[in-house]
Amino acid sequence: MRFVRKTHYVQDINIIKHGGQRFWYGLLAVVVVLAPLGLDRFYLGELSQVFIYAIAGIGLMLLMGYTGLVSLGHAAFLAIGAYCHTWLLGHGVPFPVSLFIATLFTAGVGGIVGIPALRMTGIYLAVATLAFAVIVEQVLMHWESVTGGFRGMAVPKAEILGWNITSPTSFYYVCLGLLTAGLLVALNLLRSPSGRAMIAVRDSETSAQSMGIHINRTKNLAFTISAGFTGLAGGLFAHKIGYLAPDAFTLLTSIQLLLMVVVGGLGSLHGVVYGAIFIGLLPQAIAIFRDVVPPAVSQLPGLEPGIFGLILVLFLIYEPQGIYGRWLKIRLYFEEFPLYRKATHKRQKSYLRTERLR
Amino acid sequence: MEVLQLLISGISQGCVYGLIALGFVLIYKATEMVNFAQGDIMMLGAFVAVTLVNVMGVPFFWGVLGTLVIMAIVGVLLERLLLRPMIGQPHFAVLMLTIGLGFILRAVAGAIWGNEPRALNTPYVGKVIRMGELVVGYENIAIVVGTALLCALLYLFFRFTRLGVAMQAASQNQLAAYYVGIPVKRICSLVWALSAVIAACAGILTAPVSLIDPLMGFVGIKAFAAAIVGGFGSLPGAILGGLLVGVTEQFAGLYLPPGFSEVSAYVLLLVILMVRPAGLFATMQLKKV
Amino acid sequence: MSLLVANNIAVSFGGIKAVHDLSFAVDAGEVFSIVGPNGAGKTTIFNLISRIYDMDEGTLNFNGADISHVPAHAIAEMGIARTFQNTELFDRETVLKNLLIGCHVHRRTNIVQELAFLPSVKAQELAFRKQAEDVIDLLDLQNYRDQVIGNLPYGVRKMIEIARALCVQPRLLLLDEPSSGLNPEETEDLSFWLEDINDDLGITIIMVEHDMNLVSRASDRVMALADGVLITIGTPAEVQNHPEVLRAYMGD
Numbered sequence: 001m002r003f004v005r006k007t008h009y010v011q012d013i014n015i016i017k018h019g020g021q022r023f024w025y026g027l028l029a030v031v032v033v034l035a036p037l038g039l040d041r042f043y044l045g046e047l048s049q050v051f052i053y054a055i056a057g058i059g060l061m062l063l064m065g066y067t068g069l070v071s072l073g074h075a076a077f078l079a080i081g082a083y084c085h086t087w088l089l090g091h092g093v094p095f096p097v098s099l100f101i102a103t104l105f106t107a108g109v110g111g112i113v114g115i116p117a118l119r120m121t122g123i124y125l126a127v128a129t130l131a132f133a134v135i136v137e138q139v140l141m142h143w144e145s146v147t148g149g150f151r152g153m154a155v156p157k158a159e160i161l162g163w164n165i166t167s168p169t170s171f172y173y174v175c176l177g178l179l180t181a182g183l184l185v186a187l188n189l190l191r192s193p194s195g196r197a198m199i200a201v202r203d204s205e206t207s208a209q210s211m212g213i214h215i216n217r218t219k220n221l222a223f224t225i226s227a228g229f230t231g232l233a234g235g236l237f238a239h240k241i242g243y244l245a246p247d248a249f250t251l252l253t254s255i256q257l258l259l260m261v262v263v264g265g266l267g268s269l270h271g272v273v274y275g276a277i278f279i280g281l282l283p284q285a286i287a288i289f290r291d292v293v294p295p296a297v298s299q300l301p302g303l304e305p306g307i308f309g310l311i312l313v314l315f316l317i318y319e320p321q322g323i324y325g326r327w328l329k330i331r332l333y334f335e336e337f338p339l340y341r342k343a344t345h346k347r348q349k350s351y352l353r354t355e356r357l358r
Numbered sequence: 359m360e361v362l363q364l365l366i367s368g369i370s371q372g373c374v375y376g377l378i379a380l381g382f383v384l385i386y387k388a389t390e391m392v393n394f395a396q397g398d399i400m401m402l403g404a405f406v407a408v409t410l411v412n413v414m415g416v417p418f419f420w421g422v423l424g425t426l427v428i429m430a431i432v433g434v435l436l437e438r439l440l441l442r443p444m445i446g447q448p449h450f451a452v453l454m455l456t457i458g459l460g461f462i463l464r465a466v467a468g469a470i471w472g473n474e475p476r477a478l479n480t481p482y483v484g485k486v487i488r489m490g491e492l493v494v495g496y497e498n499i500a501i502v503v504g505t506a507l508l509c510a511l512l513y514l515f516f517r518f519t520r521l522g523v524a525m526q527a528a529s530q531n532q533l534a535a536y537y538v539g540i541p542v543k544r545i546c547s548l549v550w551a552l553s554a555v556i557a558a559c560a561g562i563l564t565a566p567v568s569l570i571d572p573l574m575g576f577v578g579i580k581a582f583a584a585a586i587v588g589g590f591g592s593l594p595g596a597i598l599g600g601l602l603v604g605v606t607e608q609f610a611g612l613y614l615p616p617g618f619s620e621v622s623a624y625v626l627l628l629v630i631l632m633v634r635p636a637g638l639f640a641t642m643q644l645k646k647v
Numbered sequence: 648m649s650l651l652v653a654n655n656i657a658v659s660f661g662g663i664k665a666v667h668d669l670s671f672a673v674d675a676g677e678v679f680s681i682v683g684p685n686g687a688g689k690t691t692i693f694n695l696i697s698r699i700y701d702m703d704e705g706t707l708n709f710n711g712a713d714i715s716h717v718p719a720h721a722i723a724e725m726g727i728a729r730t731f732q733n734t735e736l737f738d739r740e741t742v743l744k745n746l747l748i749g750c751h752v753h754r755r756t757n758i759v760q761e762l763a764f765l766p767s768v769k770a771q772e773l774a775f776r777k778q779a780e781d782v783i784d785l786l787d788l789q790n791y792r793d794q795v796i797g798n799l800p801y802g803v804r805k806m807i808e809i810a811r812a813l814c815v816q817p818r819l820l821l822l823d824e825p826s827s828g829l830n831p832e833e834t835e836d837l838s839f840w841l842e843d844i845n846d847d848l849g850i851t852i853i854m855v856e857h858d859m860n861l862v863s864r865a866s867d868r869v870m871a872l873a874d875g876v877l878i879t880i881g882t883p884a885e886v887q888n889h890p891e892v893l894r895a896y897m898g899d
Contacts (some may be wrong), residue, residue, distance in 0.1 A: 212723030306465025312458030
């Protein structure tokens with residue numbers, strides 16, 4: 001079991017808190033950076049997809065896990081980022097600038113969407129985001145001059161100073177770099193007053209106000225930053241799928257993002273990464289499952305969403321803390337071995353308290 | 359005349375939304391859970407009816423009754439297996455659970471009945487009433503009458519029976535409800551059974567108007583929007599919301615460019631939420647600190 | 648010198664006049680208690696001062712400035728902090744995080760600086776931590792620093808509410824029933840802490856209380872209310888023996 005001896009406040013403020021974390025994260029960094037040497041282009045592509053999901057997941061997690069605002073329509077921000085970036089690239093804007101502008105634009109839209117959302121809570125907000133996503137989907141389908149409508153748009157190849165970004169290895173590093181930067185920015189946010197303000201708004205609006213926190217500004221900030229992250233992911237996603245069409249950004253996509261955040265573990269950035277790995281690997285696992293199972297089952301068109309649903313249900317009932325939560329329990333077992341008690345995680349039976357009185 | 363015709367289709371479609379919305383609100387009033395799979399339960403009910411009436415040849419009336427009984431049992435089973443472990447969990451966790459449930463139901467329905475659209479053999483399909491230039495199908499009348507009947511029954515139930523009051527108590531403070539001797543778990547099961555029955559009614563009533571296939575449950579999302587418009591927690595609000603959405607859709611389809619009728623329900627929702635953030639008949643109050 | 652002045656404030660909810668035509672003044676540096684039976688409007692006054700409710704009539708002055716229409720989140724910055732009758736802590740976070748959120752009013756950095764975590768932000772974080780630690784030392788909360796609020800007993804939570812309010816470094820502290828749920832020993836400790844807060848930190852305290860012993864021991868002046876109307880203001884001894892007050896508490 002690890003006992004950390006703290007001698008200075010700065011140890012609590014730093015992102016990496018002690019030698020053990022330095023070792024393991026360092027090892028992870030080495031493995032991830034050297035991966036292209038050992039993996040072929042297919043797996044590099046899959047890992048890039050995982051990174052992209054993770055960036056989108058950071059956005060959703062900041063909104064849901066840390067500010068407590070449920071969003072059922074985050075695919076809309078993914079779409080806005082993707083289409084904006086592609087349109088700019090098509091008009092000759094260099095890749096880094098285009099990505100940056102797409103991120104800012106999506107963040108701006110998030111801020112605007114956040115304004116009416118300030119007065120809504122709980123399920124009302126969730127449905128409003130759902131409505132927003134459906135409307136965006138329709139706009140994508142019918143605004144032919146900009147989005148290409150049902151035909152969609154091809155995503156141009158991108159390069160920085162002659163270096164082709166969209167080759168598998170380069171794209172892998174771009175995604176990895178942006179994910180690392182994103183995680184650092186999110187961690188900075190969470191250890192600063194703005195991040196704490198978000199948590200305060202989640203747990204008790206009245207007392208947050210009495211501490212001087214501007215509720216509306218905080219919620220709006222959460223929407224803006226969340227949309228920005230997801231927009232960035234959208235821009236990268238556009239390169240990954242190569243051709244944009246409205247049916248890549250449906251309700252199912254929003255639910256997939258939600259699934260990632262919930263299954264990974266709500267309330268931590270670790271959860272985002274685990275969730276992204278899970279979502280990224282799920283299609284492969286289902287493909288393998290299809291080969292193993294008799295044709296009567298494997299030919300079903302509703303199989304993939306059905307398995308999604310089943311996994312979601314099982315996780316919510318049996319491991320509501322998600323993959324990260326389960327990992328923490330496993331780690332605790334090894335840390336406390338042989339003194340581990342199963343009752344450590346047994347929580348007092350909880351009862352329903354109405355949400356209609358806030 | 360065209361306006362009146364649109365109004366009739368709007369009201370009839372609105373009643374279907376309203377019935378599904380009723381199921382949502384019922385579960386919410388009793389357990390504060392949002393059941394995103396309500397539309398898919400409707401779909402299941404419709405398929406069960408098809409099996410009984412079309413495939414097994416049961417006479418229509420008994421087929422409907424049998425469907426209602428089977429769906430009530432399905433509702434209880436779903437509650438027992440899936441929702442009971444979730445009591446006390448945060449609300450959106452339950453929302454996500456029901457979203458997952460919706461996926462599972464669709465996959466199961468597709469596996470059992472296939473994805474080809476079916477029609478239910480209803481005795482009154484095809485017959486119409488003509489009033490001047492107005493054509494009103496029997497099925498539309500059936501929908502409206504069926505909805506009105508169900509609403510009346512539910513109103514009486516909640517107003518005058520002890521069970522109705524107990525349901526509301528259980529949703530506001532479960533622990534307190536336990537203390538005063540309300541059988542909370544049994545009430546939850548009952549509510550889910552009731553909700554499934556209402557959904558099955560909606561499925562049977564709408565079957566002549568739209569064909570039955572595993573994806574018909576997506577209308578549930580619009581019904582959800584309708585329930586929110588009415589104020590989630592108010593039974594008359596659910597019906598009113600459904601009617602508003604149904605009528606708005608029909609008129610948007612006629613007077614606005616393509617694509618607008620699809621989103622009209624959602625635009626209506628956003629407009630109403632911006633003006634009244636908790637729906638038309640809001641049931642939220644500010645906590646006294 | 649008056650720090651807080653209320654002039655003829657009134658507020659009604661539906662048909663009930665929660666507070667009616669109330670005027671009082673609180674001097675800087677004193678401990679001012681508000682007593683009265685349940686439903687007298689005591690917590691309502693706090694909610695009016697914190698601007699959670701809007702007044703129907705009357706004005707409120709704090710330190711010479713009119714705060715009758717100031718938005719709720721600006722009150723903390725003006726130097727007023729409060730605790731809540733049913734503790735409104737951030738239940739899923741640790742005690743330390745709760746206190747750090749209390750320091751929010753002293754924030755001088757903007758969001759861009761924070762996203763990049765510039766040295767100015769780090770310096771501010773260290774300053775906040777020092778502030779929180781000072782409050783922890785004052786109220787002896789060292790053992791609870793890293794524990795999640797949800798796991799702590801009620802008495803400790805009440806102290807953390809006060810600690811969090813102290814992190815605001817207010818000029819005026821509003822305490823809503825600080826001793827409810829505390830046993831006699833804890834109440835005695837509380838009275839010593841109130842003394843420390845008032846004398847050493849120079850903070851003016853307004854306290855809603857039911858425990859008459861605590862009121863007598865700790866307060867300079869007391870205001871008695873019943874049904875939203877003022878009965879009297881005076882020293883603890885005067886108020887306790889006032890015939891109207893006795894009638895309001897004991898009945899006729």
